Amino acid sequence: MTELINDRFLRALRREPVDRTPLWMMRQAGRYLPEYRATRADAGSFMALCSNPELACEVTLQPLRRYAMDAAILFSDILTIPDAMGLGLYFTEGEGPKFERPLKNHAEIKALEPQRAVSELRYVMDAVSLIRRELKGSVPLIGFSGSPWTLATYMIEGGSSKDFAKTKRMAFNEPEAMHMLLGKLAEAVALYLSEQIAQGAQIVQIFDTWGGALSHGAYREFSLRYMQEIIQRLPREADGRPVPVIVFTKGGGQWLETIADCGADAVGLDWTTDIGEARARVGDKVTLQGNMDPAMLFAQPERIRAEVASILERFGSGSGHIFNLGHGITPGVDPDHVLAMVDAVIELSPQYHR
Amino acid sequence: MTELINDRFLRALRREPVDRTPLWMMRQAGRYLPEYRATRADAGSFMALCSNPELACEVTLQPLRRYAMDAAILFSDILTIPDAMGLGLYFTEGEGPKFERPLKNHAEIKALEPQRAVSELRYVMDAVSLIRRELKGSVPLIGFSGSPWTLATYMIEGGSSKDFAKTKRMAFNEPEAMHMLLGKLAEAVALYLSEQIAQGAQIVQIFDTWGGALSHGAYREFSLRYMQEIIQRLPREADGRPVPVIVFTKGGGQWLETIADCGADAVGLDWTTDIGEARARVGDKVTLQGNMDPAMLFAQPERIRAEVASILERFGSGSGHIFNLGHGITPGVDPDHVLAMVDAVIELSPQYHR
Numbered sequence: 001m002t003e004l005i006n007d008r009f010l011r012a013l014r015r016e017p018v019d020r021t022p023l024w025m026m027r028q029a030g031r032y033l034p035e036y037r038a039t040r041a042d043a044g045s046f047m048a049l050c051s052n053p054e055l056a057c058e059v060t061l062q063p064l065r066r067y068a069m070d071a072a073i074l075f076s077d078i079l080t081i082p083d084a085m086g087l088g089l090y091f092t093e094g095e096g097p098k099f100e101r102p103l104k105n106h107a108e109i110k111a112l113e114p115q116r117a118v119s120e121l122r123y124v125m126d127a128v129s130l131i132r133r134e135l136k137g138s139v140p141l142i143g144f145s146g147s148p149w150t151l152a153t154y155m156i157e158g159g160s161s162k163d164f165a166k167t168k169r170m171a172f173n174e175p176e177a178m179h180m181l182l183g184k185l186a187e188a189v190a191l192y193l194s195e196q197i198a199q200g201a202q203i204v205q206i207f208d209t210w211g212g213a214l215s216h217g218a219y220r221e222f223s224l225r226y227m228q229e230i231i232q233r234l235p236r237e238a239d240g241r242p243v244p245v246i247v248f249t250k251g252g253g254q255w256l257e258t259i260a261d262c263g264a265d266a267v268g269l270d271w272t273t274d275i276g277e278a279r280a281r282v283g284d285k286v287t288l289q290g291n292m293d294p295a296m297l298f299a300q301p302e303r304i305r306a307e308v309a310s311i312l313e314r315f316g317s318g319s320g321h322i323f324n325l326g327h328g329i330t331p332g333v334d335p336d337h338v339l340a341m342v343d344a345v346i347e348l349s350p351q352y353h354r
Numbered sequence: 355m356t357e358l359i360n361d362r363f364l365r366a367l368r369r370e371p372v373d374r375t376p377l378w379m380m381r382q383a384g385r386y387l388p389e390y391r392a393t394r395a396d397a398g399s400f401m402a403l404c405s406n407p408e409l410a411c412e413v414t415l416q417p418l419r420r421y422a423m424d425a426a427i428l429f430s431d432i433l434t435i436p437d438a439m440g441l442g443l444y445f446t447e448g449e450g451p452k453f454e455r456p457l458k459n460h461a462e463i464k465a466l467e468p469q470r471a472v473s474e475l476r477y478v479m480d481a482v483s484l485i486r487r488e489l490k491g492s493v494p495l496i497g498f499s500g501s502p503w504t505l506a507t508y509m510i511e512g513g514s515s516k517d518f519a520k521t522k523r524m525a526f527n528e529p530e531a532m533h534m535l536l537g538k539l540a541e542a543v544a545l546y547l548s549e550q551i552a553q554g555a556q557i558v559q560i561f562d563t564w565g566g567a568l569s570h571g572a573y574r575e576f577s578l579r580y581m582q583e584i585i586q587r588l589p590r591e592a593d594g595r596p597v598p599v600i601v602f603t604k605g606g607g608q609w610l611e612t613i614a615d616c617g618a619d620a621v622g623l624d625w626t627t628d629i630g631e632a633r634a635r636v637g638d639k640v641t642l643q644g645n646m647d648p649a650m651l652f653a654q655p656e657r658i659r660a661e662v663a664s665i666l667e668r669f670g671s672g673s674g675h676i677f678n679l680g681h682g683i684t685p686g687v688d689p690d691h692v693l694a695m696v697d698a699v700i701e702l703s704p705q706y707h708r
Contacts, residue, residue: 060379112557163649163684168652169652172649172650172654172657214626214647216625219626251626253608254607254608273573295517295518295519295522295523298522298526299523300526310571326569332519
């Protein structure tokens with residue numbers, strides 16, 4: 001096992017001293033990059049790109065060639081697990097992900113097989129080991145999965161949703177069926193992330209994109225509880241090193257204290273939360289990741305720089321901050337604007353680490 | 355001016371003793387009611403319904419005939435002001451509101467005339483005075499408007515949006531243009547609500563549907579500040595009675611203390627906020643309105659009753675709570691489920707007011 005050349009990211013996850021604030025961007029391998037669009041066009045479709053380890057590796061590395069990112073993140077989709085379970089993932093232009101066979105009843109939930117998250121997703125594991133090899137120890141590799149609740153919403157609605165009526169109807173009217181589904185998904189996600197770790201992922205992040213659509217009580221019952229279960233099942237070490245876990249609930253700012261207690265090493269913040277207040281609320285318990293509004297990348301470079309300065313200043317001195325956007329980068333952003341953000345973090349953050 | 359027969363709602367807005375927790379529902383005159391759908395079909399279109407005072411009055415009164423609501427709310431749309439300013443509001447099936455002529459540049463912002471919010475919207479004012487007359491003092495009448503920021507998002511995007519890219523681009527890159535627009539909209543909303551009050555509205559609510567899409571800092575700069583400006587411009591009394599103002603920022607739970615300082619008498623909460631914690635945070639400064647997840651109305655009546663019980667219990671004893679949903683009622687809800695909610699409030703809330 002080669003030593004990491006840049007371990008700033010892992011150090012920040014342990015709240016150990018760093019020379020500057022580490023950074024990466026959610027969806028950093030994405031449509032805003034012309035080289036990504038070219039590889040995607042060669043692949044023919046988004047799923048063809050995801051399921052080809054060489055191409056997935058190529059797009060994972062693309063942002064690292066342009067920017068001084070302190071971590072790589074596996075290029076994949078959050079909905080691979082339901083697809084592996086037989087729901088038939090497909091994408092339509094402008095409408096987001098859809099499933100051919102959304103879950104309809106209790107019998108279909110009962111028939112779901114968690115172990116398919118590993119047996120049917122060898123292409124993900126091959127991508128992880130290839131990326132890890134190709135990184136050559138330059139920066140650590142983040143593996144990831146959607147949260148059980150987030151996966152459940154797509155599996156029941158059949159795609160994106162505004163109000164999650166079907167999913168909530170099941171949660172409120174048939175809580176046993178919903179808990180059976182979430183339990184199976186927690187098992188699947190734990191197997192999936194464990195195997196990513198075995199193949200070389202050095203950190204894992206759970207994306208809870210839709211946990212914020214729940215009420216405070218329902219969030220604990222239907223989302224947080226299952227993320228906690230996953231964290232308990234994960235190997236906390238690989239190759240003699242701890243494997244940190246990052247949990248990101250979009251819209252979870254009000255529940256920060258509870259989320260910080262779930263066993264994760266770091267908590268992602270969207271842009272609605274003041275990161276200074278968040279730090280005061282959680283203390284040294286977890287590292288905080290975030291939290292620039294992705295739409296800020298549509299602003300001019302000077303404005304972006306001012307926003308980076310403000311976020312760094314609000315977090316303040318000391319380790320325990322990973323700079324990131326508060327959600328995935330939006331297609332249509334000018335790659336030079338990303339550079340302005342990266343440069344600002346590199347130039348302005350060292351003063352907080354003396 | 356006749357005395358109100360039921361002034362429970364106004365008393366709760368002043369934190370004065372009440373016999374039970376008052377209630378109403380955002381969008382209570384709406385598509386979930388068969389009698390609404392019939393009137394809407396007769397009118398021919400949503401805009402025809404809005405702009406006909408007799409029909410607007412009829413649908414406003416419909417939910418009061420079914421349920422023991424403690425307030426009526428003017429039936430109208432939040433986008434009447436931009437329509438009056440010439441942007442051409444129209445509705446397409448399933449896609450929500452759209453504008454034929456979204457704002458494109460500085461010159462178009464400069465040309466906007468705030469006073470058209472009154473001069474072009476006589477049909478709204480006629481509806482207000484007719485509804486007030488037809489209520490015969492049974493319950494008070496709520497007037498309303500969208501917030502300047504919320505109106506601005508539709509005026510710039512031309513309709514609904516997922517990420518508000520155009521609006522935020524203007525806010526970040528051309529803050530003077532954005533502040534000019536928001537200043538004009540604040541003036542328009544103040545004129546519009548003042549005239550609703552003059553015509554008989556006894557309470558006004560500002561719907562800030564999209565304030566929660568902003569970062570903590572941008573919310574203060576682009577949304578809250580202008581709602582504060584509106585409140586300062588409104589007459590605080592009509593017919594010798596104070597006219598309370600309710601502010602509702604969906605997704606604003608993290609900023610509750612700041613919102614409670616804006617001059618409003620009550621603050622609306624969506625379902626992500628624990629109303630007990632909210633009360634502890636704002637104390638007796640404002641009344642709290644909310645906060646059941648509208649999707650809970652898809653649950654069975656017993657589950658709805660348990661949720662009502664939980665919200666009442668979390669708020670606890672004493673006045674200062676107006677029961678409501680955390681957002682507008684969803685079309686497709688069974689009217690009997692609304693009755694279960696109403697009955698639960700009536701039966702379970704008196705114990706908190708002894």
